[in-house]
Amino acid sequence: xxxxxxxxxxxxxxxxxxxxxxxxxxxxxxxxxxxxxxxxxxxxxxxxxxxxxxxxxxxxxxxxxxxxxxxxxxxxxxxxxxxxxxxxxxxxxxxxxxxxxxxxxxxxxxxxxxxxxxxxxxxxxxxxxxxxxxxxxxxxxxxxxxxxxxxxxxxxxxxxxxxxxxxxxxxxxxxxxxxxxxxxxxxxxxxxxxxxxxxxxxxxxxxxxxxxxxxxxxxxxxxxxxxxxxxxxxxxxxxxxxxxxxxxxxxxxxxxxxxxxxxxxxxxxxxxxxxxxxxxxxxxxxxxxxxxxxxxxxxxxxxxxxxxxxxxxxxxxxxxxxxxxxxxxxxxx
Amino acid sequence: xxxxxxxxxxxxxxxxxxxxxxxxxxxxxxxxxxxxxxxxxxxxxxxxxxxxxxxxxxxxxxxxxxxxxxxxxxxxxxxxxxxxxxxxxxxxxxxxxxxxxxxxxxxxxxxxxxxxxxxxxxxxxxxxxxxxxxxxxxxxxxxxxxxxxxxxxxxxxxxxxxxxxxxxxxxxxxxxxxxxxxxxxxxxxxxxxxxxxxxxxxxxxxxxxxxxxxxxxxxxxxxxxxxxxxxxxxxxxxxxxxxxxxxxxxxxxxxxxxxxxxxxxxxxxxxxxxxxxxxxxxxxxxxxxxxxxxxxxxxxxxxxxxxxxxxxxxxxxxxxxxxxxxxxxxxxx
Numbered sequence: 001x002x003x004x005x006x007x008x009x010x011x012x013x014x015x016x017x018x019x020x021x022x023x024x025x026x027x028x029x030x031x032x033x034x035x036x037x038x039x040x041x042x043x044x045x046x047x048x049x050x051x052x053x054x055x056x057x058x059x060x061x062x063x064x065x066x067x068x069x070x071x072x073x074x075x076x077x078x079x080x081x082x083x084x085x086x087x088x089x090x091x092x093x094x095x096x097x098x099x100x101x102x103x104x105x106x107x108x109x110x111x112x113x114x115x116x117x118x119x120x121x122x123x124x125x126x127x128x129x130x131x132x133x134x135x136x137x138x139x140x141x142x143x144x145x146x147x148x149x150x151x152x153x154x155x156x157x158x159x160x161x162x163x164x165x166x167x168x169x170x171x172x173x174x175x176x177x178x179x180x181x182x183x184x185x186x187x188x189x190x191x192x193x194x195x196x197x198x199x200x201x202x203x204x205x206x207x208x209x210x211x212x213x214x215x216x217x218x219x220x221x222x223x224x225x226x227x228x229x230x231x232x233x234x235x236x237x238x239x240x241x242x243x244x245x246x247x248x249x250x251x252x253x254x255x256x257x258x259x260x261x262x263x264x265x266x267x268x269x270x271x272x273x274x275x276x277x278x279x280x281x282x283x284x285x286x287x288x289x290x291x292x293x294x295x296x297x298x299x300x301x302x303x304x305x306x307x308x309x310x311x312x313x314x315x316x317x318x319x320x321x322x323x324x325x326x327x328x329x330x331x332x333x
Numbered sequence: 334x335x336x337x338x339x340x341x342x343x344x345x346x347x348x349x350x351x352x353x354x355x356x357x358x359x360x361x362x363x364x365x366x367x368x369x370x371x372x373x374x375x376x377x378x379x380x381x382x383x384x385x386x387x388x389x390x391x392x393x394x395x396x397x398x399x400x401x402x403x404x405x406x407x408x409x410x411x412x413x414x415x416x417x418x419x420x421x422x423x424x425x426x427x428x429x430x431x432x433x434x435x436x437x438x439x440x441x442x443x444x445x446x447x448x449x450x451x452x453x454x455x456x457x458x459x460x461x462x463x464x465x466x467x468x469x470x471x472x473x474x475x476x477x478x479x480x481x482x483x484x485x486x487x488x489x490x491x492x493x494x495x496x497x498x499x500x501x502x503x504x505x506x507x508x509x510x511x512x513x514x515x516x517x518x519x520x521x522x523x524x525x526x527x528x529x530x531x532x533x534x535x536x537x538x539x540x541x542x543x544x545x546x547x548x549x550x551x552x553x554x555x556x557x558x559x560x561x562x563x564x565x566x567x568x569x570x571x572x573x574x575x576x577x578x579x580x581x582x583x584x585x586x587x588x589x590x591x592x593x594x595x596x597x598x599x600x601x602x603x604x605x606x607x608x609x610x611x612x613x614x615x616x617x618x619x620x621x622x623x624x625x626x627x628x629x630x631x632x633x634x635x636x637x638x639x640x641x642x643x644x645x646x647x648x649x650x651x652x653x654x655x656x657x658x659x660x661x662x663x664x665x666x
């Protein structure tokens with residue numbers, strides 16, 4: 001039974017500084033009739049990710065700004081509930097970018113079928129989805145660590161960082177996380193198996209990082225930027241590599257400089273920014289590996305789940321402030 | 334006729350802030366008797382280079398600090414005046430790192446014979462020496478520009494920058510230099526053939542750079558750092574490459590931050606620091622190309638020559654302040 005209408009969340013206004021709930025507006029939409037080649041998806045989970053903050057601004061970024069009064073961009077996983085598309089049948093589980101919405105009509109162009117019997121649907125938005133691929137790409141294609149090297153990961157308990165560290169451990173690296181608060185740090189070490197985790201809120205980042213990286217740092221997977229990146233660069237070994245995946249630390253307007261750029265020269269570092277959706281040719285390979293590792297329990301993940309689309313703005317604001325623990329999702333059904 | 338003594342310049346004290354003449358001390362040394370396997374070189378030219386400033390400090394760098402009371406490190410070109418080494422004969426022209434000294438006894442380990450009939454000896458310290466190789470490596474191995482791309486070079490009239498720009502032009506790039514003052518800029522455009530040159534002293538770096546790079550910037554060859562690097566990063570295209578060769582702008586204690594690190598992510602840039610002496614495997618190939626291009630007039634260079642070892646400290650201080658025009662040398666004979 002397909003409902004006649006669904007809810008969606010649109011961008012009502014662009015944030016000035018911090019994001020507020022008033023930047024969003026919930027709307028009710030009538031489900032349109034399907035045309036040939038279209039299908040209707042009922043989203044089970046919406047993924048909330050830091051990149052969305054960039055889209056909310058009008059400033060130049062690597063992607064077009066989110067248009068005002070349109071459905072907020074967002075990754076989703078759900079099931080096909082009606083189809084006039086030869087490639088999709090009712091009941092298919094599909095991952096896509098259908099936005100902050102309970103349902104969506106699509107031509108299927110960017111939709112990927114997934115195996116709902118192998119892993120929980122939500123995993124395809126996390127460790128076996130875009131965040132997992134970001135971890136896989138940055139670690140394997142930029143840092144490319146050797147056995148015995150030290151890799152440092154910021155936002156270590158998050159959807160990306162948690163996978164980075166576990167993959168690096170599996171490759172024989174010493175892995176040091178940076179996270180906010182003792183609970184996240186305990187999780188990172190005790191459950192994810194990192195060698196150490198620095199609580200940046202403890203106020204002695206440099207000293208703690210030095211103690212945890214006695215042989216220096218060979219690879220930095222950066223999700224935060226600012227003080228954590230500066231501190232890690234100061235511990236870098238010659239020919240270190242920095243995979244620049246995100247700079248969530250600056251979304252609130254914080255200074256997002258690399259204060260001692262001379263370290264890049266002194267240590268002959270390579271710093272590379274990347275966007276994982278520009279490397280789709282590697283997704284089949286990477287996601288297959290990640291699916292195996294998650295299914296076998298070698299890569300673990302944690303989720304923070306908000307319930308209902310109306311809860312998405314607060315959950316997103318919390319994500320930007322680090323209130324989530326692991327992958328931040330919104331359950332829609 | 335070999336003299337019985339020669340002069341050398343030692344590091345008398347480490348600079349606190351700016352380098353001063355008092356940091357150096359001239360000494361007279363007796364020429365020692367040669368042992369088997371040794372040779373005596375009379376240096377014709379000493380090369381003055383920004384990297385020497387780093388060596389004068391005790392702070393961690395990519396190389397050991399210059400020891401106090403020892404001959405200042407420096408590249409030299411000269412001729413063999415006595416030899417008990419089977420590989421070198423009196424009259425051989427040799428390039429090496431024999432320091433701020435009129436003569437030196439050496440075992441020849443890091444000495445390279447050059448063809449004094451093909452090019453002026455001094456060229457082997459500039460366009461066909463270490464600065465030329467730094468240009469060659471950073472441009473070809475890090476920036477790797479495609480035809481039609483835009484390359485920006487700071488310190489464009491200098492020993493490294495002038496070669497970078499000319500090589501990039503020969504590879505079909507649009508080349509924009511950054512230099513200090515109208516005379517250097519005129520030289521860069523009129524004699525070296527750059528498409529444009531920005532005078533950073535004119536006080537409107539951002540606007541001038543925007544006007545000179547209508548298609549954005551694909552490659553940055555950075556010799557200075559600070560404001561020029563920030564300005565160039567702000568004009569970067571997606572997937573731009575930054576070869577970080579030097580940060581001479583910070584030697585006087587100036588801020589050496591990358592202020593908007595978010596640009597590295599937004600534009601998916603790669604920033605790579607390098608030291609050309611760590612890539613000796615490429616020198617034969619690179620220097621052979623550079624020698625051909627200089628001999629045929631396709632790569633031009635300019636020199637500023639100080640006379641006599643006693644003049645070296647002032648010449649070096651001038652180099653750090655940008656008073657030189659092209660390669661800074663000290664003529665010793």
